Each structure stands twice: as C-alpha cells, then as structure tokens.
Amino acid sequence: MKGLPPVLITAIVLVVGFALCAVQFPNIASTRVVGNLLTDNAFLGIVATGMTFVIISGGIDLSVGSVIGFTTVFVALAIERWGMPPLVAFVAILVLSAAFGAAMGAVIHVFDLPPFIVTLAGMFLARGASFLLSTESVPITAPVYSTVSDFALRMPGGGRLSAIAIIMLVILIGGILLLRLTRFGANVYALGGGRATASLMGVAVGRMTIKIYMLSSLLAGTAGIVFSFYTSAGYSLSAVGVELDSIAAVVIGGTLLTGGQGSVIGTFLGVLIQGMIQTYINFDGTLSSWWTKIATGILLFAFIALQQGLVALARRPAAKRAGAIS
Amino acid sequence: MTMLLPRRGLAQILALIVILAADRVVSPQFFDLRLQDGRLFGSLIDVLNRGTPVALLSLGMVLVIATRGIDLSVGAVMAICGAIAASLADTHSLPVVLAAALGAGLVCGLWNGFLVAVLGMQPIVATLILMVAGRGIAQLITEGRIVTFTSPDLVWLGTGAILGVPVPIVIALGMLILTGAVVRGSALGLLIEATGGNARASELAGVGTRAMILAVYVWCGVCAALAGVIAAADIMGADANNAGLWLELDAILAVVIGGTSLFGGRFSLVLAVLGALIIQTMNTGILLSGYPPEFNLLVKAVVVLAVLLLQSPKLSGFAGIMARLRRAKP
Numbered sequence: 001m002k003g004l005p006p007v008l009i010t011a012i013v014l015v016v017g018f019a020l021c022a023v024q025f026p027n028i029a030s031t032r033v034v035g036n037l038l039t040d041n042a043f044l045g046i047v048a049t050g051m052t053f054v055i056i057s058g059g060i061d062l063s064v065g066s067v068i069g070f071t072t073v074f075v076a077l078a079i080e081r082w083g084m085p086p087l088v089a090f091v092a093i094l095v096l097s098a099a100f101g102a103a104m105g106a107v108i109h110v111f112d113l114p115p116f117i118v119t120l121a122g123m124f125l126a127r128g129a130s131f132l133l134s135t136e137s138v139p140i141t142a143p144v145y146s147t148v149s150d151f152a153l154r155m156p157g158g159g160r161l162s163a164i165a166i167i168m169l170v171i172l173i174g175g176i177l178l179l180r181l182t183r184f185g186a187n188v189y190a191l192g193g194g195r196a197t198a199s200l201m202g203v204a205v206g207r208m209t210i211k212i213y214m215l216s217s218l219l220a221g222t223a224g225i226v227f228s229f230y231t232s233a234g235y236s237l238s239a240v241g242v243e244l245d246s247i248a249a250v251v252i253g254g255t256l257l258t259g260g261q262g263s264v265i266g267t268f269l270g271v272l273i274q275g276m277i278q279t280y281i282n283f284d285g286t287l288s289s290w291w292t293k294i295a296t297g298i299l300l301f302a303f304i305a306l307q308q309g310l311v312a313l314a315r316r317p318a319a320k321r322a323g324a325i326s
Numbered sequence: 327m328t329m330l331l332p333r334r335g336l337a338q339i340l341a342l343i344v345i346l347a348a349d350r351v352v353s354p355q356f357f358d359l360r361l362q363d364g365r366l367f368g369s370l371i372d373v374l375n376r377g378t379p380v381a382l383l384s385l386g387m388v389l390v391i392a393t394r395g396i397d398l399s400v401g402a403v404m405a406i407c408g409a410i411a412a413s414l415a416d417t418h419s420l421p422v423v424l425a426a427a428l429g430a431g432l433v434c435g436l437w438n439g440f441l442v443a444v445l446g447m448q449p450i451v452a453t454l455i456l457m458v459a460g461r462g463i464a465q466l467i468t469e470g471r472i473v474t475f476t477s478p479d480l481v482w483l484g485t486g487a488i489l490g491v492p493v494p495i496v497i498a499l500g501m502l503i504l505t506g507a508v509v510r511g512s513a514l515g516l517l518i519e520a521t522g523g524n525a526r527a528s529e530l531a532g533v534g535t536r537a538m539i540l541a542v543y544v545w546c547g548v549c550a551a552l553a554g555v556i557a558a559a560d561i562m563g564a565d566a567n568n569a570g571l572w573l574e575l576d577a578i579l580a581v582v583i584g585g586t587s588l589f590g591g592r593f594s595l596v597l598a599v600l601g602a603l604i605i606q607t608m609n610t611g612i613l614l615s616g617y618p619p620e621f622n623l624l625v626k627a628v629v630v631l632a633v634l635l636l637q638s639p640k641l642s643g644f645a646g647i648m649a650r651l652r653r654a655k656p
Contacts (some may be wrong), residue, residue, distance in 0.1 A: 113634050114588045120575060121630040128623030145365060244458060257451045290465035297459020304451050
C-alpha cells in the first residue's frame with residue numbers, strides 16, 4: 001500500500017512518544033488518561049475526519065472552526081431560548097451545516113475558485129453569523145446534556161470512555177469505511193489525483209466536490225454538537241483556530257496536502273499525538289502552554305519534510321530501492 | 327506609475343469611492359480633518375492609520391501570491407517581532423531594537439522561503455508550520471505576559487507624526503514606494519510574475535525562480551516585522567496572543583480584492599494596498615454607523631464573495647448569461 005509508510009511512521013512516533021511520556025510519568029499509561037485524551041479531543045477527531053476527505057480530494061476547508069462555533073451557539077439558543085427539543089435542534093443544525101458545506105462546494109466548482117479563499121469567506125460568514133446570534137456564552141441546562149455527560153463505559157483500570165468519545169470513535173470507523181470501501185471514497189482519491197483525470201474517468205467532479213464539502217461541514221456541525229456536550233454551553237468564540245489543529249492532525253497523519261494520498265486512521269493518530277503533547281505538558285506542570293504550539297510546529301515540519309523526501313524518492317526510480325529500506 | 331495601475335484597477339477605485347460615500351452618509355463628519363498638537367486627526371486619517379499593518383502585510387503578501395505562493399505566517403511573524411521590539415525597547419536604542427525586530431522577520435521569511443524554494447514544500451503547508459509554531463515562539467519571548475514599554479523613541483513610531491502625518495502612514499507609504507521602485511523599476515517584478523505564471527517555463531528561460539521565491543518570502547517577513555513593530559508601538563506593548571491574530575487572512579483578502587489572482591502571475595502593489603484600505607474603510611464605516619462590530623465579519627464575507635465571483639474564471643459564462651437575458655428581454 002502506497003499510503004502506508006507515513007501512517008506507520010506516525011504510529012511509531014505516537015507509540016514511542018507515549019512510551020517516553022510513560023517512562024517519565026508512569027501515571028500517563030493508564031486507561032483514565034487515555035479515556036480523557038479521547039474525550040478532550042473528541043470534537044477535533046470528528047472535524048479532522050471530515051478535513052481528511054477534503055484534503056485527500058485536493059481541497060482545504062478553513063470554515064470548520066467557525067461552523068463549530070456557530071453550531072454551539074445555535075444549539076444553545078435553540079434549546080434554551082427558542083424552546084426546541086434538543087433532538088430537533090440537532091437535526092436542524094446538521095441540515096443547516098450540510099447545506100452550508102454544499103453551498104461552498106457548489107461555489108468552488110461552479111465558479112472554479114480556489115477552495116482556500118471560498119472557505120475563508122465561509123469562515124467569516126459562519127463566525128459573523130454566530131456573533132449575530134449571541135456574543136455571550138449561553139449555558140445549556142437541558143437534562144439531555146447532563147445525561148450524556150454522565151454516561152460513560154467503564155474501562156479496566158478505572159478509565160471512562162465517555163459518550164462523546166464513543167461518538168467520535170463511531171464516526172472515525174464510519175469515515176475509514178467510507179474512504180476505503182465505497183465508490184465515494186475511491187472518487188475522493190481520484191479527485192485528489194487530478195480533477196481532469198478524474199473527470200475523464202467518469203467521476204462527476206461537480207457533484208463530488210459538493211458532497212465532499214457537505215461531508216466536511218456536516219462533520220463540523222456534529223463536532224459542534226459534541227463540543228456543546230463537552231462544555232455544556234454555546235459560545236460564539238469557541239473553537240477558534242480549530243481548522244489549523246485539524247489540518248495539522250491531517251498532515252501529521254501522513255495525508256498529502258496536494259491530495260490523492262492519505263488515510264483517516266492516520267488523521268486519528270495525528271489527533272492523538274497532539275493530545276499526547278498537551279497531556280505531557282499538563283503532567284509536567286512547569287512547561288507552559290506555548291510549548292504545545294512549538295512542538296506541534298516542529299512535528300509538522302518533521303512530517304512534511306519526511307513526506308517531501310518520500311515523494312522525491314518515489315519520483316526517482318533509481319533511488320526507489322533506497323527508499324524502501326528507509 | 328502607469329505600470330503600477332493596470333486597466334482593471336478601476337473596479338477597486340470605484341469600490342473605495344462607494345464605500346467612502348457610504349461612510350459619509352452614516353457619519354457626516356467623515357471627511358473632516360483637523361490639526362492638533364502637530365498631528366492630523368479625523369476619520370480619514372484614522373482609516374489610513376489603522377489600515378497600516380494590513381497594508382504593510384499586503385505589500386509582502388502580494389509578491390508572494392504573485393509567485394503562486396501564500397504566506398500564512400505573517401500574523402505570527404508580527405507577534406514575534408512585536409515581542410522582540412517590546413522586550414528590547416527600554417534597554418536598547420531604537421536602531422538596535424529595529425535591527426533586531428526586522429532581522430527576526432528576515433529570518434522568519436528566510437525559513438519560509440527555504441521550505442518553499444529549496445525543499446519544494448507547498449506554500450500553504452510550509453508557512454502553516456511557522457503560523458502554528460510562531461505564536462508559541464512569541465509567547466516564549468514574552469514568557470506569556472503582555473510586555474509593556476515606555477521608550478519614547480519606539481512609541482513615536484506608532485503614535486508620532488511627521489509634518490502632521492502619523493508616522494505609520496509615512497512608513498507604509500515609504501515601503502510602498504520602495505517596493506514599487508525595486509520591483510517595477512527593474513525587471514524583478516516581471517521575473518516574479520514569470521515565476522508565478524509558469525515556474526518551469528521561467529526556469530528553462532533562465533529566470534532564477536528559486537532566488538525569486540526566496541526573495542519574496544524574505545520581503546514578506548520584513549514587511550510583517552515592520553507591521554509587528556508598528557502594532558506594538560501603537561499600544562506600547564506586545565501581546566503575543568493577539569498581535570496580528572488573523573491579519574494574514576485580511577492581508578490575503580486585500581491582495582485578492584486588489585485583483586491579484588491566487589494562481590499567481592500579474593500583480594499590482596498599489597491595488598493590494600488599496601484593497602487593504604477598502605477593508606479598513608469598511609471596518610471603520612461599520613464602527614461609525616453604530617452597528618455592532620459583529621456585522622464586520624458578515625460584511626467582509628459578502629465582499630469577499632462578491633469580489634471572488636467578479637474575478638471568477640467562469641465570469642465569461644456569467645457574462646454569457648447576462649447577454650442571453652438581455653437578448654431575451656425585447
């Protein structure tokens with residue numbers, strides 16, 4: 001499998017990193033910490049799954065953080081102020097965010113515009129709309145919320161696998177299956193390989209573009225609901241910069257930003273690595289939060305440089321043998 | 327100057343005039359200027375003054391985008407250089423402070439340029455690294471605090487005036503003239519456009535594309551450093567968390583509004599700066615109109631979309647639809 005080596009390296013980095021952390025702080029190697037890691041990064045895992053599809057298809061989606069912010073505000077207001085039953089509010093926001101993504105995909109395809117700038121406009125739009133709804137944090141007191149946050153599967157060793165972590169894992173598995181086993185997934189790869197080629201092969205490029213951005217926004221909306229479970233509040237400034245975290249997770253997971261190559265499982269590992277760095281810094285206590293950013297930047301650099309090397313080796317047939325060894 | 331203003335500049339100038347007129351409607355004293363303590367005051371001056379950081383960023387950004395690149399790290403570079411300037415300001419003389427801050431910007435630009443030109447990374451990814459790590463580095467420099475200073479020399483850079491004109495405006499204008507003279511006074515601008523138009527063909531034609539790409543990222547870093555110093559001098563302190571936050575997006579927006587395609591090629595410095603002024607005039611207008619500033623992002627989004635659609639390669643198709651409609655009418 002061509003896409004395997006970067007994912008393997010990501011996995012090795014995660015395992016080695018986790019082992020190093022565990023040597024220094026033995027308490028890290030417990031199901032409690034792992035459970036918290038999954039819970040704390042549930043929304044990031046969901047949104048990064050959608051981002052993986054977009055990036056493999058050769059695009060990028062900068063609007064996801066704003067969509068999460070908008071979702072939390074919308075859900076909070078719908079439940080607390082407008083008296084909607086939570087489930088209705090969830091369905092409404094999912095439909096709304098899917099439509100939003102579809103609209104962005106349509107603009108990208110119909111007007112042949114760069115995804116970067118279209119989703120940038122989407123980012124402004126969604127954040128602006130959430131400011132319009134409310135600029136203050138709206139607490140959510142609906143009973144569903146306490147039920148969901150109380151619910152957890154007990155893991156051996158006292159760890160809790162919370163409801164939102166389970167949602168994330170389900171979406172993750174769904175994403176893996178969708179990308180690996182369906183025609184849709186194959187088309188995503190084809191699109192990333194080259195739009196013209198994909199079109200000649202019979203892929204409906206326009207419909208695919210719309211569907212891919214729809215999926216990304218839909219998952220961002222889901223992540224927003226999960227985020228509102230996580231914080232029990234809706235706030236228009238929540239999840240600022242999450243698009244960068246999720247792009248970083250996707251890249252660290254071995255997905256090529258040029259498209260055509262990558263995997264959802266790699267993205268999940270990328271999310272876990274970022275979470276691990278954060279956990280390490282929390283355990284250490286003396287390190288300041290900015291080291292998270294610097295460490296993420298260094299990891300990003302390492303992975304991109306590595307990919308660049310792999311790509312360069314793949315282009316040189318003579319050097320391929322050397323590449324296989326490394 | 328004719329070289330700096332391509333024919334398509336008309337749309338941007340008209341847009342600015344329309345927005346200025348709208349500002350005049352919401353605030354009747356918009357065009358009033360008065361001289362006080364040897365410095366001009368008024369909404370127009372305020373627009374220029376507040377627009378300076380984005381205008382400076384867009385000067386570097388437009389060159390980067392002309393080579394088919396993008397620099398996401400300028401906001402973080404602003405934060406780094408602002409932090410350096412603020413922490414040195416009270417113990418060192420102004421030339422040392424400026425040299426350190428601009429040097430840091432140069433190094434940041436060199437790093438980005440190295441990744442793109444030498445390692446061949448995609449510009450979005452390459453500059454994403456510094457965008458993520460840069461803010462961490464800035465916080466490392468300020469140790470997470472907001473560093474304040476009182477050095478009158480540095481404060482003058484942000485709030486002083488030369489012949490009544492605020493210093494930031496003078497600096498931005500100077501940089502515009504300097505950049506224009508360098509890239510349009512020589513073949514450099516043409517070579518940059520060639521690199522963005524088709525890097526491979528330019529390389530074969532003998533253009534040193536690597537050197538071009540490296541140079542534009544370095545210049546972008548220096549412009550960002552200057553913007554960072556001015557932003558720090560303006561508030562007499564450096565806030566590593568918020569200095570230059572999301573300004574990279576405004577700068578890209580300014581360049582796009584200025585008509586430079588994200589796919590590289592032809593660029594215009596003057597129109598990019600005009601784009602920055604359009605954004606700032608909009609911001610100020612919304613503030614003056616008494617609408618909550620929350621509308622700002624919405625208006626910005628609508629403007630981006632409008633500009634994008636106008637520049638869309640499919641516009642010919644749109645024109646075709648309009649022509650068909652016109653034909654259908656009678």
